[in-house]
Every structure is written in structure tokens, then in C-alpha cells.
Amino acid sequence: MAGLREAGERSPVGEAAVAPALKRARALRALREAGEKAMNALFLLCGLVAVAFVLIISVYLIISGIPAIRQVGFANFFFGTDWDPANKSGNPAYGILPMILTSIYGTAGAIVIGVPIGFLMAVFLSKVARPGPAAVIREVVDLLAGIPSVVYGLVGMMVLVPGIRQLFGLPAGDSLLAAVIVLAVMILPSIISVSETALDAVPKEYEEASLALGATELETYFRVSAPAAKSGIAAAVVLGVGRAIGEAMAILMVAGNVANLPGLLKSVKFLTTAIAGEMSYAGGLHRQALFSIGLVLFLFIMLINALLRLFLKKSGKEGN
């Protein structure tokens, strides 16, 4: 095709003879360019789907989340301690403070239990374990990550809840404590794998310098390697927070679902479990209030995502 064009340009004398072929070539090229443009546009559209989804999620949550907050009143909604949408005497209350606090306490509890274990596990995998056992343990962690949350919920229901009831002599074992334990187990895999990646990226030179000063290997791992990987480990913690605060089904099965102010052995309702537990029957303002809870959860998650991005960026820099 290029040859044709050159021939055409070089010998204007022969233009008449070449013209039809030239025309056809031009048409072909135009067609092809149009095709290229179409494909480009098509791929661009695909690329924009993710952006569109995020926009749809944000817009829908804001539109459907705001009315109930307005109607209930900002202060009543966020600081009200009563959640009683189905009040029989016709005085429904829509205060979500118990749920906000429960979500925060529950997440904090899961972090307090899950992070130390996950971190130690990551140090073990990254620094201490020999390659064979480490590979086996990584498989174990991956398997834990692949277990569906309802399965965790089921085991929690059948083992943790009766256990807590007996241990503390309660009428029912459904409690914040049960939820915290389930969440701690569920966030372990992500904490382990993100911390391990961060620890693996610590330059060997730091560890050599520490050993050459007469530190033992364990002193080196905890006093040099771990501080050097702190942003990555922080990212692991934040990721764990995001996972814990967003989990619904597993804790719906073990938390008891009464909107109490949080207490370790009390039956509680999380932001997520309020939605998951009441969505199927709620109507009117109650349903709208659930969307408002969704909006609150969404804002929490966006905040956590921003933090996560920050730490991951920092940790990427440290890796260099």
C-alpha cells in the first residue's frame, strides 16, 4: 500500500492509470482507520466501566442515603442511641450511634487480635521459616482466605456462640466477642500476605548491618526489618480494618443483632449487619435509613481506602 502511494506521487504522468487502485487503497485505509478508531473507542468504553460503577455507587448511595438523615435529623441519626424502627407504639427511633460504635469496637477488637498474630506469622514466613514449611503455611493461609464468610459464620454459630454462653454463663452467646473472634480470623490472611510482602522487600543490607553489630537474628527482624517495613505493615493493618468493617454475613450469624451500645458480651448490631439483617423486610423510612447506613459505611470505606493508598505509596518508596 505504501509502495502504491509512492508510485502515485512520484509519477504524476501515470496517475490516470493508477487512479482506481489508488482510490481503492485510500478507501481501504480510511476504512481501517475508522476501524481503529472504533476499537479505540470500544476499549475506552470498557475502561470507563469501572469509573462508571464507582460513580453509580456514589451517586445512588448519596441520593438514597440523604433523605432519611434529613427526615430523622442529623443529630438524631448520628448521635441517637436508640434504633427501633418497628416501634409498636408508633414512635420509631433511628439513632445509629450503637451501630457506629459497634462497628468501630468490633473492628478494633479484630485488629487487636488479628494484627499481632498476622504480623508474627508474616515475620515467621518471611524471615525464619525454611522454604518448604513456608510454602505449606502459605497454602494454609490461602485456603483460609478462600473460605466463604457464611462458613465462618456457621462455625462461629455452632462453636463460638455456645462456647461463650457456657464460659460466661450467659443466657445467649451471640455477642460482640463472638463477632470479634470471627472477624479476627477472617482478616488474618490479608494481614499476613501484605505484611509478608513488605517484610520481603526490606533490603538485605539493613539486616546484614544489624547482624554485623552483634545483634541476633530475632533482634534484627524485630528491631530493624519490621521498622523498615512499617508502611507496608501499616497498609496491612488498614486493609484489615477495611475488611473487618465491611464484613456482614459472618457476623450477622454470631452477633445477635440487637442494637445495643457495644459491650463485649452483649448482643450487638453492626452497620453492615443492620443492612444485611433488615433489608429484606424494611419499608418506608426504615428502608431509607438502611440506605443512609450504607452511605455512612461507604464514607468509612472511602476514608480507609485513602489511608491504604497513602501507606502503599509510602511502602513502595521504602522498597526502593
Next chain:
Amino acid sequence: MCDSHTEKSVIRSEKLNLYYGENHALKDVSLDIPAHRISALIGPSGCGKSTFLKTLNRMNDLVPGVRIEGQVLYKGQDIYGKDVDVTGLRKEIGMVFQKANPFPMSIYDNIAYGPRTHGIRSRARLDEIVERSLRDAAIWDEVKDRLNKSALGLSGGQQQRICIARALAVEPQVLLMDESTSALDPISTSKIEELAMELKNRYTVIMVTHNMQQALRISDYTAFFLLGELVEFGDTQTIFSRPAHKRTEAYITGRFG
């Protein structure tokens, strides 16, 4: 073999053989390193000089599949013996690496890391050690106002002197320097060379270098390694002016390298 016998020795290797798996990296190296002198280890890349250096503080232990035969005596005691505590050994025999590797912490914490590791908790003691070490490493004046800033913010030459200060902070007897100036500019290099000459009054310095001018400038003794063997060890002036072996002469006159 050399006049180092008249000096007091601090480290002596006897028929030292080292294998990385199948690779015989050090062959029958016997070497007597005099105290309070600078000894330079020279030789072409892969000749074993760095490997030898790392046997002296047992950093080679970290390499998987390494096997060591023979003895390294530090003040008469075999450092590969059963009752030796590696952490104690490495406290006595400090090391400065090829690439400056300060920890990603403040300058103060970098220097205090070693003493803290070895059990010093008192803030006043630590302050004193940090200042002394930084002064000894000739960098106190440059960093005294920014001790709490990250050590990674310093220039390459400054970072290397921080690493020297960090090594000095645990009060070693011997300082191993593994091509510690090879990544630095000439000005930083000469500062570290001056520093090394200062340090030999109180420490024994053993340095691996690629730079023969450097060995000639600052070392008292020079060991020439080739293919895992110690070819020659002796007074630096003698080695460079009247080498006993043809191979040494060939190397220092630049015929291979």
C-alpha cells in the same frame, strides 16, 4: 614470609579453606594480621579477598551451603570453635560494608542501635557514646544539629561515615572495611582514608580494596589474593616495590585485573 611476625598479631588464620557448595573459594589461607595497623587485601574480582574478610566476623555463616575448614584465631581463640558466641565476636570485630547501609532511622538511633542491642539503656550513656562515635568517625560537626533526622537524608560519603560511627559505637577491637569507598566520590574517599589512618591508633583495620593506589597510600601491610589463594603478604612498601612473586608483580603493574 614477612616481617609482620615481629608485630603483635590480633587475628590469625590457619589453613583456612572455604567452600560455597562445590566451589572452593578459599584455599589454605594462612595469614597473621598485626594489631593497630591497616592491612589491605587486594586482588582481582572473585579472588576471595571479600570472602576472607567475611570469615573474620563470621558473616559467611549467613550464606547457605557454606563450609569452612581450618582455623581463624582471634586473640588466640578459634572463632569457629564451639563455645564462641557469634554476637560477641561481631561486637569485637566490626564491619563497614561496600554500600553505605544506614538503617532507615534517625542518625541518633543508627549509632545507638548497637549499644542498645548490647544492653545499654541509660540515655546519658547513649548520648555520650553517640557523640564519641560520631566524633571518632569525623562526622560529628556535620550532623550534631540533626541527630534526630533520618540518616537516609545524608550524602553517600556522610552515610558511610555514619556506618563507621555505628560500627565504632559498640567498641570493637577490629574494623573490617569491605571496599567501603568504592561507591564514593574522591573527596569522600579521601576523608574516609584519613579517618582509617586515625582509627588504626586504637583499632586494627582490615580493608578490602580494588584500588591499589588506596592500598599503597594508607595501608601498612598488604595481602595479595588470587583465585582463592593468598599469594603474598607483607609490608606494603615492599609488596609494591619488590614483590616476591611474579603474579603479584603482574597484578600491581596492571597486567591483569
Next chain:
Amino acid sequence: MEEKNLSISRGLSSRRRAYDLGMRALLYSSALLVCALLVLLMGYILFKGIPHLSWQFLSSEESVIKGIEGILPALINTLYVVIATLIIVLPLGVGSAIYLTEYAANKKLVSAIEFATETLSGMPSIIFALVGVMVFCQFMSLGTSLLAGAFSLVMMTLPTIIRTTQESLKTVPQSYREGSLALGGGKWHMVRTVVLPSSVDGIVTGCILAVGRIVGESAVLMFTAGMGMRLAKYGDTPVEFFESLFDSSGATLTVALYNYAKERADFNSAFAVAVVLLVIAFLINIAAKLTGKKLKKR
């Protein structure tokens, strides 16, 4: 001169030895704890579930009259949702990855897309459930149906497909691309003949991971795809397949498990479903490892 040198043979101070021992004990016990956790968890579920797992349970519909439990509908629903979701998400995800690695010139747009992808991957499933209900069930009037469920899951699995495809696209050497372009084939030709074929491994890995997430998902499907436990009508031809997606709704395996455990207190059936889910999770894990390894080799 030959006296023993105390400083190198004294050993660690008791304090340091205690630290060393203590930390080592902590490391090993955390590893032991996590492994024990998995073993106990698996063992407990298998122990409780296997006795109630039978061919009849897997292959029949529940019937009060006959007095039998069966999860065939849940199995079929799960399969339907998996297939429908993949059919929708694959072109979108692969196309998006191709745009990001091959076409995109506008840096701002790329970072917007990457931001959106990250945001989606960090979004909890209950949010997808809410939005799915609003957008697909109500606004697009799909009602509570497998298709609405599949659409909602597309939002959830899109980041996975994009990421794995992108990773495998990045392994295609630049010289291949240049070689193809130099032949004058045009960009689409290059993508079709050079880029896409070499990204197959990544796409397959993405699919496997997405299947894992879909099978394990419950919150989204509970609200968008329904909780019915009865056999819906499924077609024999592809057209009927899609038609039935619109008007059939029902519980997938995870939702069925939730139903058994929470609504009916039929724990035997719940554990039997849990065993099925574990087996699927295990198989997906192995499959992902195998394809992932293949991807890494390149």
C-alpha cells in the same frame, strides 16, 4: 597470650537470651496457631458435614412431601450466576485492561480508572448489595433475579479481571508489539494477534479468582438474586438460558447455607453445604495456583 578471650565466648546476656527465646516462641506459636486453626476448622466442618452429604442431597430438590433435603437448585443457581457474571465481566475487564496497557495516552484518565478499580476492590459486598438492589433490581426493573445478581457481581469482580489481565499484558515483551506494528498491521491487529493470545493465562487466572469470589459471596446474592430454594425453570438453549436468567431467582450455595443455618436451624444441611463450599474453595485454590505459576514462569 593464649588465654581464653571472654568477650567472644561469654554468650548472650540472660536478658537477650530471654528476648530471643521469647520471640522465637511467639513466632512458632503463631504459625502453629494459624495452622491448627485451619486444621480444626476444616476437620470440624468435614466431621459435621460429610455424614449428611449424599448423592440425593446433591442431586435433588427439597420436598416437604417426600421429606428430603436437596441442594440441586442452589448448585444450578450458583453455576448460572457464575456463568452469567463471567460472560458480562470478561469482555469489560479484558477490554479495560487492554485500554490501560495498550491504548491509554491520557495519564489523568488512566489514574481515574485505576483509582476506580482500587475503590471497587476495597468496597464491601454489602454496598454492592445495596446498590445492586437499587440499580439492577429496581431501576433496571430486573427484579430479584439471577441476572440482577450477576450484574451486581460484575461490579465486584471487575477489578480482579482487570488486574490479572493487566499483569499478564505487562509480561508481553515490547519488541513483540513493535514487531507487529512494524509490519503495518495497525494497533487492533497487533492487539488481536500478539497481545491477546499472550494474555490468556492472566485472563484464566482472573476467571478462576472471580469464580472463587462469586461462589463465596452471599450478601450481594441474598438481596439481588433471591433466597428461594426451589428449582427454577432453566432453558436448554442459550437463548432460553438468558431468558431464564431474567425471571428465575433463587439461592446460591452460600445463601442456601445461610438459610439452613439461620432461618431453618437445619444445621446438618448447613454443614453439608459447607463441605461442598470447602471442596469448591479448595479446587479453586489449586487451579489458581496452577495457572498463576504458569503466568509467573513467563
